[in-house]
Amino acid sequence: MQDRTYTADAEPGDDVTVAGWVHEIRDLGGIAFLILRDTTGKIQIKFEKDEMDEDLVETGLGVSRESVVSVSGAVEEEPRAPTGVEVTPASVEVVSAADPELPLDPSGKVDAEISTRLDNRTLDLRKEEVQAVFEIRAELLRAVREQFREFRCTEITTPKIVATGTEGGTELFPITYFGEEAFMNQSPQLFKQLIAGSNVERVFEIGPIFRAEEHNTPRHLNEATSIDFEGAFCDEHDAMDVAEGIVTAGYEAIAENCEAELEALGLEEEFEVPEGEFPRLSYEEAIERINATGELDEQLVWGDDLPTEGEKALGDDVGGHYFITDWPSEIKPFYIQDHDDDEQLSTGFDLMHPRMELVSGGKREHRHENLIEGFEQQGLDPDQFEYYTKMFKYGMPPHAGFGLGGERLVMTILGLENIREAVLFPRDRQRLSP
Numbered sequence: 001m002q003d004r005t006y007t008a009d010a011e012p013g014d015d016v017t018v019a020g021w022v023h024e025i026r027d028l029g030g031i032a033f034l035i036l037r038d039t040t041g042k043i044q045i046k047f048e049k050d051e052m053d054e055d056l057v058e059t060g061l062g063v064s065r066e067s068v069v070s071v072s073g074a075v076e077e078e079p080r081a082p083t084g085v086e087v088t089p090a091s092v093e094v095v096s097a098a099d100p101e102l103p104l105d106p107s108g109k110v111d112a113e114i115s116t117r118l119d120n121r122t123l124d125l126r127k128e129e130v131q132a133v134f135e136i137r138a139e140l141l142r143a144v145r146e147q148f149r150e151f152r153c154t155e156i157t158t159p160k161i162v163a164t165g166t167e168g169g170t171e172l173f174p175i176t177y178f179g180e181e182a183f184m185n186q187s188p189q190l191f192k193q194l195i196a197g198s199n200v201e202r203v204f205e206i207g208p209i210f211r212a213e214e215h216n217t218p219r220h221l222n223e224a225t226s227i228d229f230e231g232a233f234c235d236e237h238d239a240m241d242v243a244e245g246i247v248t249a250g251y252e253a254i255a256e257n258c259e260a261e262l263e264a265l266g267l268e269e270e271f272e273v274p275e276g277e278f279p280r281l282s283y284e285e286a287i288e289r290i291n292a293t294g295e296l297d298e299q300l301v302w303g304d305d306l307p308t309e310g311e312k313a314l315g316d317d318v319g320g321h322y323f324i325t326d327w328p329s330e331i332k333p334f335y336i337q338d339h340d341d342d343e344q345l346s347t348g349f350d351l352m353h354p355r356m357e358l359v360s361g362g363k364r365e366h367r368h369e370n371l372i373e374g375f376e377q378q379g380l381d382p383d384q385f386e387y388y389t390k391m392f393k394y395g396m397p398p399h400a401g402f403g404l405g406g407e408r409l410v411m412t413i414l415g416l417e418n419i420r421e422a423v424l425f426p427r428d429r430q431r432l433s434p
């Protein structure tokens with residue numbers, strides 16, 4: 001739209017054309033107001049019924065809520081108006097009239113269920129606090145990219161249609177690829193390692209991962225955004241440093257650049273950038289501390305995976321982000337290296353937010369023979385992964401990395417109840433469209 005002015009830029013004394021949605025009409029009798037909303041905010045359009053052209057008043061006040069209108073007129077200072085200025089209209093055009101029966105109230109006066117919101121995302125995103133989540137998500141990803149660049153990483157994009165899975169067979173979505181069986185990729189794991197083994201050395205990817213998760217929970221998606229890192233000549237400690245740096249940079253950017261969005265979410269007071277280094281507890285210490293909380297019916301023993309209630313109890317106990325290191329080799333995948341002095345112990349780590357796991361990572365097995373053995377121990381056929389394993393014969397440096405769940409990061413930063421609130425169009429057991 002030519003010469004359109006954003007409502008936030010309309011200054012007293014200007015003649016403007018503003019365009020947007022009809023947020024509300026307030027009729028006070030002789031005077032009435034149309035509140036017009038665009039991506040930058042709202043502006044009041046004043047209609048003085050006895051003094052203005054009848055058709056103009058009728059058009060401006062007869063339009064249904066959420067219709068798209070374009071209004072031209074003079075901007076004047078008006079202390080009683082919500083933003084301190086108002087427009088006296090010279091013309092009003094209804095660009096696109098909205099059905100008066102709205103499935104969802106974008107003014108937010110009527111609460112809607114999450115499923116109604118997701119079915120009507122366009123209307124839902126007209127709410128300031130919902131838009132704020134996605135503005136913050138965008139700023140977070142921008143800051144994450146910038147921080148990875150500062151860590152000397154190159155952004156890569158790897159295939160999402162693949163021949164083999166890496167994170168457990170039951171979670172794969174099978175597809176047909178020209179008559180052959182293929183899968184939607186669960187993780188860029190093998191590809192990022194293959195590139196870390198090249199001269200590129202340090203890489204990151206922000207892309208979709210697909211998981212046929214059986215459970216329907218507030219923190220699992222079937223299509224999620226994974227923030228992946230892989231670096232040559234790195235060990236698990238270096239990878240943890242990078243994970244900590246990336247998460248902290250995200251919080252800092254939001255604190256610095258998203259003041260209005262935090263306010264729209266009512267978080268301006270409580271939002272805090274995590275301070276200092278995240279504590280690093282070994283798996284052994286973690287189970288001891290969980291057992292000591294007395295929150296679990298049954299005590300954990302070495303080798304158990306941590307149940308959700310256990311993670312919660314430990315999260316409350318630690319009170320902030322923390323790492324769990326030195327997991328039992330048996331519960332970590334084949335590509336994670338074991339400690340040289342203790343084969344039962346892996347270099348795998350998780351980064352936890354008190355509410356949930358955010359990151360998994362570790363040092364990788366880069367020795368060809370050990371890698372092949374690892375496949376066999378995990379019941380996988382190394383021949384199927386030859387495209388990957390053969391590159392370990394031609395000079396594979398030691399390397400380490402991690403995967404960070406993008407939506408879980410948004411969710412924990414903003415205290416969202418449900419991971420679906422951090423995705424525009426979530427994919428879950430019940431939801432394949434929109």
Ligand code: ATP
Pocket residue numbers: 028029030031046048078080081086
């Ligand atoms: P008229 O202006 O024709 O006398 P009226 O009697 O309905 O019409 P006012 O008495 O001026 O209007 O105002 C009605 C209400 O609207 C009052 O509460 C007033 O504070 C509010 N109001 C008037 N003008 C504005 C404005 N430009 N912006 C916001 N509120 C306004």
Ligand code: AMO
Pocket residue numbers: 167186187188189211213219220221222224226228229357358359360361362401402403404405406407408
């Ligand atoms: P993992 O399987 O632990 O590790 O995944 C890494 C992180 O991705 C997020 N995540 C999910 N988020 C939402 N819904 C899901 N279904 C989902 N699945 C995973 C979590 C999790 O911590 N290849 C390894 C990473 C590595 O070692 O580099 C991997 O995929 O936040």
